[in-house]
Each structure stands twice: as C-alpha cells, then as structure tokens.
Amino acid sequence: MKKAFLILEDGTVFEGKSIGVDKEIISEIVFNTSMTGYLEVLTDPSYAGQAVTMTYPLIGNYGICYKDMESKKGWPDGFIVRELARVPSNFRSEDTVQHFLEKNDIPGISGIDTRALTKILREKGTMNGMITTNENYNLDEIIPKLKEYTVTGVVKKVSCDKIEKYVPGDIGSESVAADKDVAVIDVGTKKNIIRCLLNRGCNVTVYPCDFDADEVIASKPDGIMITNGPGDPAECVDIIAQVKKLADSNIPVFAICLGHQLMALAHNAKTYKMKYGHRGANHPVKNLETGKVYISSQNHGYVVDADGIDASVAKPWFVNVNDGTIEGLEYIGKPVKTVQFHPEANAGPKDSEMLFDEFMKMIGGNK
Numbered sequence: 001m002k003k004a005f006l007i008l009e010d011g012t013v014f015e016g017k018s019i020g021v022d023k024e025i026i027s028e029i030v031f032n033t034s035m036t037g038y039l040e041v042l043t044d045p046s047y048a049g050q051a052v053t054m055t056y057p058l059i060g061n062y063g064i065c066y067k068d069m070e071s072k073k074g075w076p077d078g079f080i081v082r083e084l085a086r087v088p089s090n091f092r093s094e095d096t097v098q099h100f101l102e103k104n105d106i107p108g109i110s111g112i113d114t115r116a117l118t119k120i121l122r123e124k125g126t127m128n129g130m131i132t133t134n135e136n137y138n139l140d141e142i143i144p145k146l147k148e149y150t151v152t153g154v155v156k157k158v159s160c161d162k163i164e165k166y167v168p169g170d171i172g173s174e175s176v177a178a179d180k181d182v183a184v185i186d187v188g189t190k191k192n193i194i195r196c197l198l199n200r201g202c203n204v205t206v207y208p209c210d211f212d213a214d215e216v217i218a219s220k221p222d223g224i225m226i227t228n229g230p231g232d233p234a235e236c237v238d239i240i241a242q243v244k245k246l247a248d249s250n251i252p253v254f255a256i257c258l259g260h261q262l263m264a265l266a267h268n269a270k271t272y273k274m275k276y277g278h279r280g281a282n283h284p285v286k287n288l289e290t291g292k293v294y295i296s297s298q299n300h301g302y303v304v305d306a307d308g309i310d311a312s313v314a315k316p317w318f319v320n321v322n323d324g325t326i327e328g329l330e331y332i333g334k335p336v337k338t339v340q341f342h343p344e345a346n347a348g349p350k351d352s353e354m355l356f357d358e359f360m361k362m363i364g365g366n367k
C-alpha cells in the first residue's frame with residue numbers, strides 16, 4: 001500500500017498508509033469515539049466538510065451493510081483509522097470499507113496512532129489538516145493554507161434538491177396506518193429521523209433547505225421537524241429567518257442538532273464553536289425536569305451559548321453531564337422543543353428515542 005501523510009495545522013505529521021481513493025484533501029479534522037457504527041458515521045451528512053478520525057482501533061471488521069446507510073452517500077472529506085480490517089466477517093456484509101471509500105471518492109489514511117492524534121485535538125482543539133500521498137510535501141507551503149481554510153456552504157451540498165414524500169413502510173419503516181402529516185426541513189437529515197416519524201404513523205414531506213416557510217405552513221402539517229446538518233449554524237442566515245416563521249406558526253416543532261441551533265439563533269441566542277466538539281455514542285445528557293440521565297449519540301462542533309438565552313424565550317431542557325453545555329431547549333409559550341443530541345441514534349443508543357413519542361403527543365394536541 002502507498003504511503004500517506006496526515007499533516008495538521010500545528011505542523012504535526014503522521015505517516016501511515018493510503019486508504020480509499022488517492023486524492024489530496026484539506027479539511028477540518030475531528031474525532032468520533034463510537035466503537036461501532038462507522039458506516040452510519042460515513043453517511044451522516046453532518047460530517048460534510050470534515051475528515052473523521054475513528055478512535056476505536058479496528059474499523060471495517062463487520063463490513064458494509066448498505067441498509068444501514070444514513071443517507072444516499074458518504075460525506076466526509078477524509079477517513080482516518082488505526083487499522084482497517086481487510087476481510088470483514090458478518091453475514092449481513094455486502095462490501096468492504098475500502099471499496100465504499102473508493103466508490104464515494106473519499107481518501108483516507110490508516111496505520112496511524114489515532115489515540116495520539118485525538119489527544120492533540122483534545123489539547124489544542126479541532127484543527128485543519130491535509131491528507132496527501134505526496135512524499136515531497138512542503139510544510140512551509142501547506143501550513144498557511146491549512147490555517148486559512150474554512151468550511152462553508154455545506155448545508156446546500158447535502159440537502160435534497162426537491163420535495164420528497166414518504167409513507168409508512170418506506171425506507172425500512174413499519175407499515176403502520178398513517179394518521180398524521182409531518183413536514184421535515186432537510187438541512188442534512190439522517191434517514192433514521194424520517195424512519196422514526198414513519199414508524200409512528202406519520203406521512204412525511206421532506207423540504208429542501210431553501211424552503212419557503214409560508215408554503216410549509218400553508219400545507220397545514222400536524223408537526224414540523226428540523227433535522228441535523230453540517231457546518232456553522234450562524235452561516236445559515238436565510239434558513240434562520242424561515243425557521244423563525246415556523247416557530248411563530250403555532251404548529252408543533254421538534255428540532256435536532258443543527259435544527260436546535262438554528263431555532264436558538266432564530267430567537268436571538270448565539271452559538272459558538274466548541275474546543276473539540278462532541279462526537280460519539282456515549283454522551284450523558286440530563287433531563288432537567290425529571291433529573292433522569294440518558295446516554296446519547298452526538299455529533300456536533302457548535303453549541304448554543306447558555307448565557308445568551310433570554311429566560312422569557314426558552315428554558316434549558318437537557319444539559320450535558322460532562323461539560324454542562326446546553327443539550328435541549330423548551331420554548332416558552334410556543335409548541336417548540338429542540339435537542340442538541342440525536343434521539344434517532346444510528347449509530348448509538350436508542351435511550352432517548354421516546355422524544356419522538358413526546359413529539360407525537362405534541363402533534364396530537366394540535367389536532
């Protein structure tokens with residue numbers, strides 16, 4: 001296998017082997033601590049504009065099961081692993097990670113100490129980096145390029161380009177009778193958000209990120225769901241203006257991750273970039289009403305600033321038990337609830353999937 005190099009903005013260089021396609025990329029380097037679920041990570045649109053390091057040392061051992069994809073393709077700019085299993089062993093497996101990366105035009109590097117890399121990212125914070133197979137790389141040229149690189153325009157890249165409709169039974173959901181209509185605002189949705197709604201008897205209409213709120217409201221959905229998605233939430237100025245209209249429509253809204261951040265920004269709160277984010281399948285979040293702690297799946301680099309939330313507008317619903325950051329908000333006087341973590345899991349624990357049931361109760365109340 002060809003040599004590959006991961007070069008970080010601070011000048012650190014890791015030497016490993018090239019995996020996936022042989023292509024040079026510059027990207028934001030982030031890490032995910034999940035022990036399983038690499039295909040869900042690779043197909044989560046929220047990773048667009050980032051290269052993901054898996055801290056679990058063996059990746060690819062149970063192969064690729066296409067049904068487990070969370071969207072139509074792989075999104076990260078690059079994939080960084082300690083060891084890539086050459087021969088998957090799993091009765092469901094249809095492919096290898098190497099072939100998946102090739103098919104999705106994703107370059108990567110294996111054979112590096114991903115735990116050492118993670119320690120650097122935890123100490124210094126998320127950094128930009130380059131993956132290259134060029135052995136004659138020149139740090140003096142590369143480091144300034146890495147420093148000036150920023151991720152923009154990624155929501156548009158991952159969102160659907162026209163309205164899509166789903167009914168129960170679609171995308172592997174249960175064929176239950178549908179008695180509700182939910183509008184999903186796709187700012188980078190994972191399939192399981194749609195599936196969780198279908199399983200609960202919702203017909204789902206998915207709108208692209210350049211949706212018109214008046215059109216969504218005029219279609220009289222019972223509820224509105226705003227999804228996860230990539231990039232800096234504060235960049236989505238046009239979407240935030242539309243989200244404000246949805247929030248004021250009196251139609252129940254439930255929002256996840258990027259959706260949660262956009263809703264907060266629509267109410268004059270602020271978001272900021274965390275030092276190294278939360279990406280993994282074991283983040284504890286506490287419901288402030290019940291005191292109950294749930295283990296959640298997470299993937300975010302930005303967070304809503306707790307200090308900027310006006311108590312007359314919203315109150316904290318969940319907090320992160322590790323660092324105290326806001327993990328959910330309930331809006332005052334509006335049927336709007338939002339969470340920073342992923343109740344749809346995939347990959348990760350399903351402990352908080354009952355939040356979709358709570359959303360169904362909010363919708364029922366609207367009828």
Ligand SMILES: NC(=O)CC[C@H](N)C(=O)O
Binds near residue numbers: 227233257258259299
């Ligand atoms: N999964 C998400 O929706 C991520 C939201 C946002 N892009 C962040 O990194 O914070």
